[in-house]
Amino acid sequence: MNDGSSRAQYVERPMAEGAQQRQWLAIAARRAQPARGAWRWVFGSLAIAAVAILAVVTAMPQLGSDTGEIAAVELSPGVVLEAGEADLDVRLPDGSQVALQEGARLVAERAEAQEVRFSLRRGSARFDVARDPTRTFRVLAGDVDVRVIGTRFEVRRDASAVVVSVERGIVEVRRGDELRRLQAGQSWSLTEREPSAESEGAQSDALETPGEDGEGLEGQSVTGSTRPAGPSARALFEEAREARRAGRDREAADLYAELLRRHPRDGRVGIAALELGRLRMDVLHDPQGAIGPLRRASSSAPGESLREDAMARLVEAYDASGQRARCRESRARYLDRFPEGVHASAVVRRCLP
Amino acid sequence: MVNGLAWRLMPGDPDVEDLVQDCFVLALDSLHRLAEPAAFSSWLGSIVVRQAHKRLRRKRLRIRLGMLRPQPIDPETLIGASAPPDVAAELRAVYTILDGLPPEERIALVLRRVEGLPLAEVAERMNLSLATVKRRLSAAEASLTRALGLGSAGSESP
Numbered sequence: 001m002n003d004g005s006s007r008a009q010y011v012e013r014p015m016a017e018g019a020q021q022r023q024w025l026a027i028a029a030r031r032a033q034p035a036r037g038a039w040r041w042v043f044g045s046l047a048i049a050a051v052a053i054l055a056v057v058t059a060m061p062q063l064g065s066d067t068g069e070i071a072a073v074e075l076s077p078g079v080v081l082e083a084g085e086a087d088l089d090v091r092l093p094d095g096s097q098v099a100l101q102e103g104a105r106l107v108a109e110r111a112e113a114q115e116v117r118f119s120l121r122r123g124s125a126r127f128d129v130a131r132d133p134t135r136t137f138r139v140l141a142g143d144v145d146v147r148v149i150g151t152r153f154e155v156r157r158d159a160s161a162v163v164v165s166v167e168r169g170i171v172e173v174r175r176g177d178e179l180r181r182l183q184a185g186q187s188w189s190l191t192e193r194e195p196s197a198e199s200e201g202a203q204s205d206a207l208e209t210p211g212e213d214g215e216g217l218e219g220q221s222v223t224g225s226t227r228p229a230g231p232s233a234r235a236l237f238e239e240a241r242e243a244r245r246a247g248r249d250r251e252a253a254d255l256y257a258e259l260l261r262r263h264p265r266d267g268r269v270g271i272a273a274l275e276l277g278r279l280r281m282d283v284l285h286d287p288q289g290a291i292g293p294l295r296r297a298s299s300s301a302p303g304e305s306l307r308e309d310a311m312a313r314l315v316e317a318y319d320a321s322g323q324r325a326r327c328r329e330s331r332a333r334y335l336d337r338f339p340e341g342v343h344a345s346a347v348v349r350r351c352l353p
Numbered sequence: 354m355v356n357g358l359a360w361r362l363m364p365g366d367p368d369v370e371d372l373v374q375d376c377f378v379l380a381l382d383s384l385h386r387l388a389e390p391a392a393f394s395s396w397l398g399s400i401v402v403r404q405a406h407k408r409l410r411r412k413r414l415r416i417r418l419g420m421l422r423p424q425p426i427d428p429e430t431l432i433g434a435s436a437p438p439d440v441a442a443e444l445r446a447v448y449t450i451l452d453g454l455p456p457e458e459r460i461a462l463v464l465r466r467v468e469g470l471p472l473a474e475v476a477e478r479m480n481l482s483l484a485t486v487k488r489r490l491s492a493a494e495a496s497l498t499r500a501l502g503l504g505s506a507g508s509e510s511p
Binding site: 241 | 361364370371422432435
């Protein structure tokens with residue numbers, strides 16, 4: 001006869017005095033949170049109020065934020081959207097959304113029924129463009145012209161490169177007489193190279209498509225340019241993992257960051273972003289610095305469980321960095337997607353006033 | 354009951370507290386769906402098993418991806434001092450091999466060998482067929498037999 005039940009009595013959980021009472025208080029507090037439907041109503045009301053307020057705000061020549069507040073914008077030529085030390089989300093009248101990463105600067109150049117045109121002066125902005133075949137949506141980044149009809153894509157510009165990545169739909173990228181059409185999953189980059197004796201001021205561009213096995217290309221190009229110098233994504237990833245295992249967390253964080261910077265379309269980016277976010281939160285105590293990688297991991301980490309982890313840590317990062325509106329938004333997003341998620345009990349306690 | 358079962362499934366894991374709270378919240382929110390009050394204990398046990406399974410799978414994935422350092426279970430810190438020597442030896446063997454088992458084998462082994470549940474109830478708690486539970490247990494028991502240094506697997510009673 002199996003007398004296992006008596007074995008259970010020999011493996012009991014040690015509970016400190018008062019622990020059970022604290023446990024019940026935590027459970028009661030969690031159950032006392034309003035239902036998710038009510039949260040939607042509250043957010044909806046806030047959005048309506050925000051639009052009313054913005055009718056006044058749009059008179060200002062520049063709209064920026066250091067607090068991560070979400071804004072709806074009436075566009076007019078000359079309006080400047082600038083994310084300070086926090087990301088900025090903007091909703092356009094036609095339902096399109098623009099998400100600027102911290103430090104990005106976007107200027108509206110044209111806002112008419114037939115054409116909306118932005119100029120990305122610096123940084124990274126993701127565009128989720130409402131479909132409208134009668135209207136052209138354009139983003140200029142230097143002499144690169146990105147045109148879309150109903151799609152989601154990202155444009156990143158810094159001193160040395162312009163990168164266009166498409167998540168959904170089709171995007172046309174023009175540069176002078178050159179034209180490329182990018183589909184979902186493809187990216188295009190233009191890098192400025194150091195002047196050389198053979199080709200001073202030479203530039204290269206590369207079209208990347210993730211490989212079928214998800215490995216991701218490493219510098220494969222269409223126009224005959226060479227691979228970018230430096231370690232491969234695989235090498236950086238393995239070094240970072242080794243550093244992590246050895247407890248060299250700061251070094252691991254630097255390696256993951258380098259992977260994300262050098263190989264933004266590699267298949268390992270999702271895991272690297274999640275790990276970098278966790279390291280910045282837990283080891284480097286830099287929740288603000290963790291936000292960007294965790295946002296990336298929320299959409300690109302392999303597997304639903306890792307994306308869930310990323311979304312939960314993102315709520316924590318917003319909470320720790322004092323961005324209440326962003327915190328509440330990301331919390332709602334998590335609870336909506338993972339109502340019985342493993343992190344739900346922790347997430348629901350975040351973003352409290 | 355919930356605290357104890359969660360602990361025996363995931364001993365020493367920092368997630369146990371969250372797991373316990375999740376289970377109570379889920380149970381309280383869905384109590385109206387419990388048709389037979391007499392089945393409350395089994396129903397609550399199923400919730401604990403299901404939530405623990407999710408967490409164990411996630412943890413295993415993270416360890417395999419190198420995102421989490423494995424922290425081996427120390428059986429000596431788990432087993433009560435009043436356990437008879439033969440019981441302590443078996444529990445020691447169970448908890449030594451537990452982290453190396455896939456989540457379903459791990460849960461099946463704990464429910465059978467530590468909780469002492471009949472096979473049919475193990476199957477019900479895990480929401481698996483009896484045949485599947487037997488397969489999982491068979492694999493887990495083989496590992497346990499090696500850990501105990503026995504020549505043959507222990508007998509099973511329904």
